[in-house]
Amino acid sequence: MSDRAGTPAQESDLIDVEALTHAYYTLKPDVSIPEQRVVFGTSGHRGSAFDTAFNEDHIRAITQAIVEYRAAQGITGPLFIGADTHALSAPAQTTALAVLVANEVRVIVDEFDDWVPTPAVSHAILAYNRAGHDDQADGIVVTPSHNPPSDGGFKYNPPHGGPADSDATSWIANRANELIEGGLHDVAMAEPTAVETYDYRGSYVADLANIIDFDAIKASGIRIGADPLGGASVNYWAAIRDSYGLDLEVVNPHVDPRWAFMTLDWDGKIRMDPSSPSAMASVLDRKDDFDILTGNDADADRHGIVTPDGGLMNPNHYLAVAIQYLYTHRPEWREDAAIGKTLVSSTMIDRVAESLGRRLWEVPVGFKWFVPGLIDGSVAFGGEESAGASFLRRDGSVWTTDKDGIILALLASEIRAVTGKSPSELYDELTAEFGDPxxxxxxxxxxxxxxxxxxxxxxxxxxxxxxxxxxxxxxxxxxxxxxxxxxxxxxxxxxxxxxxxxxxxxxxxxxxxxxxxxxxxxxxxxxxxxxxxxxxxxx
The missing domain is CATH 3.30.310.50 (Alpha-D-phosphohexomutase, C-terminal domain)
Incomplete structure (x- = not known):
């Protein structure tokens, strides 16, 4: 733990955005060096341009590899693309568009040139593929999630809308490294002058009524705070407030690719982790101003829940409360719908599942494992200990197949409105019944x-x-x-x-x-x- 954890960032902690962008375009990776190769983890390829780990050549090669992969899989529909607020995300999206357009891929960007959260891309892919088209859509999200400001990230979501499995990512990474090693001669590029647009924000926000009980939230009159932590959800929260008439304040509407307003994480780095008490220190200062206060990371696939009585909830604690609430307040969900958790999540979830008479579905780390169950309704909730989760619509159909920090944040307000208790109070009730891990x-x-x-x-x-x-x-x-x-x-x-x-x-x-x-x-x-x-x- 750094002795500066939880303290405001100083000038010396901030990145030089111009220098980072320059490094993106000028530094050339050598794939014989392991740290400079394309490597897909559980959430895509990530790295810093300063380290020659996330540069234009990487994105040109990865995008070309995705084009070839989707062609081999017979995916001929549109490709939805969105980017978060990291400094490298905009140039990486520009690079990707040039490759996609040159390869005659029907690519769709945000109608308002807005930042696009991960769940909004997943939502768009699934909406298109449910609409009965003859072809199928897929997508790209340009984000390193909660990683520091110097990092970039690039991930591929196939037609099921969730994270690509290891077979797909391994093929894409290997092909991308081949392309870089070959001098990118097989990579097409063109000026991205004519691309289609889509209202990611409007479509996502309008559909939220099918997964969250806004009538209950509005009727309760609770005071809600939402901090996007400088991320892609900033305009989504304002739209949610206006669309559903909530008493909601966007606590910090500022976007700064240096994240100068952040407090430092546990190791003294700037990191937009809404589940970290150190990163959320400035948000916690306002916990008494709201009945529910929430945070999201840069691409809004993670959530942090703050209550006046309990402060920032441990992600495992909130997952247990969310599961207990949802499986007793969603009567249209299948009676045999399982509870999905990763193997490193709390055993409190096991005990809650047993008390509900629900099957527990325990899988390895990685949200991709929940995708099939969320699609067919056999798993109604999937959650990870790292504060990532998604769940089904109220009618039991799929919402997103990637993590959605926005709906988990909104659910905290629904829980408070319907039960009259904060999620922290409800977790205390669970520990009284099942023990306190x-x-x-x-x-x-x-x-x-x-x-x-x-x-x-x-x-x-x-x-x-x-x-x-x-x-x-x-x-x-x-x-x-x-x-x-x-x-x-x-x-x-x-x-x-x-x-x-x-x-x-x-x-x-x-x-x-x-x-x-x-x-x-x-x-x-x-x-x-x-x-x-x-x-x-x-x-």
């Missing part, structure tokens, strides 16, 4: 070779029989919900668990741990988790 994520050092072994580790390779004084009841290397590899291991006892996964960007592995027996027991779990994993890795 303590949850934390820490990092441990690991070499690249050790990370590779951890990613392929089989649960049977763990010799330990006990964890922090309790018998181990499960050693998982595949997720219980879909039997997909978790890219690590999860070890479970009656009252605790830990999961270990290699970091995709640093020489560490992440240890997620939770205990229903208190903080001291959690620390025992964490210490023994390191020993167990180190033993399995031969450290």
């Amino acid at each position: 303590v949850y934390e994520r820490v990092d441990a050092a690991a070499s690249k070779a050790q990370k590779a072994r951890l990613g392929k580790l089989d649960g049977d390779a763990i010799a330990a029989a006990e964890l922090a004084g309790e018998p181990i009841v499960a050693k998982l290397s595949h997720a219980p919900g879909n039997d997909a590899p978790v890219g690590g291991v999860k070890v479970v006892t009656e009252h605790a668990w830990f999961a270990a996964r290699p970091s995709g960007t640093e020489d560490v592995y992440k240890i997620y741990a939770e205990s229903f027996l208190g903080t001291e027991h959690l620390h025992e779990v964490q210490a023994q988790a390191r020993a167990i994993v180190d033993d399995a890795l031969g450290q």
Whole structure:
């Protein structure tokens, strides 16, 4: 934890936007250097132009690879594209448009030249594909999500509207690196003079009435604050307020690609993470001004929930409350619709699911796993411990298949309006019934070779029989919900668990741990988790 965490950014913390843009256009990647290759993580390709990790050549190559991929898949409909407020997003979108137009792809941009949140792109893709066209649409979102201002990001959403699976992203990344290595000779470019437009904001906001009970919110008269944290949702929140007549203040309507108004995150960096108390410090200063105060990251796929009585909620806590509320207030949802959670999310969700008589569907990290269930209604809610989630419309049909921080923020107001209690109060009721878990994520050092072994580790390779004084009841290397590899291991006892996964960007592995027996027991779990994993890795 940096000693400057939670303090306002200073001039020395801010990026030089002009220099960053210059680096985007002038620095040329060498794909023989691993850090300069195109690499798709769980949310696309990300990096800084200063590090020659996100530059014009990368975007030219990735876009051409997407063109070739969609052609091979028979995708001939329009491609919806939107970008967030990061400094590199606008130039990257311009580059992508030049490639798409040259390849005669029917590309659709925002009608008002506005920033476009991730959920609005997913919503647009699904709306087109539900309308009975002879072809299918897909999309690109230009965003590094909550990453620092120096970063850019680029992700592909196929016709199902959610994040592309690893087969697609691996093909796209490999082809992009081939194109760069070949000097980009096979990449077409043209002046993007004639592209179609679409009202992303108007279409998304008008449809929100089919997923959120605005009548209840308006009738309650609650005071709502929404902070876009300088991100793409800024004009969406104003439109939501005006469209539904809410007592809602857009707490910070300013957009600055340097994010000079932010407080620093836990490590002293500017990072637009609405689930981080340090990044949300200035927002928390206004918690007493509203019944519900929320935040979103730069592309609005994450949410942060602030209440007067509880401050910033832990994402796991809010997910549990949201699930308990939704599955008791959405009578048109299928009675057999499961509750989706990632393997590193809180066991409180398991206990809530059991009390509701609902099937729990536990999958590896990555929102892509929830896509099929959200589309067919067999999974009504999918959530990640990192404050990303989406759920079905009130009639039980699909809303978005990517994370939607806007609807999760609005749901907090609906919960407050309908129950008369804040989400924090409702979580306290859950802990009184099911116990009060303590949850934390820490990092441990690991070499690249050790990370590779951890990613392929089989649960049977763990010799330990006990964890922090309790018998181990499960050693998982595949997720219980879909039997997909978790890219690590999860070890479970009656009252605790830990999961270990290699970091995709640093020489560490992440240890997620939770205990229903208190903080001291959690620390025992964490210490023994390191020993167990180190033993399995031969450290």
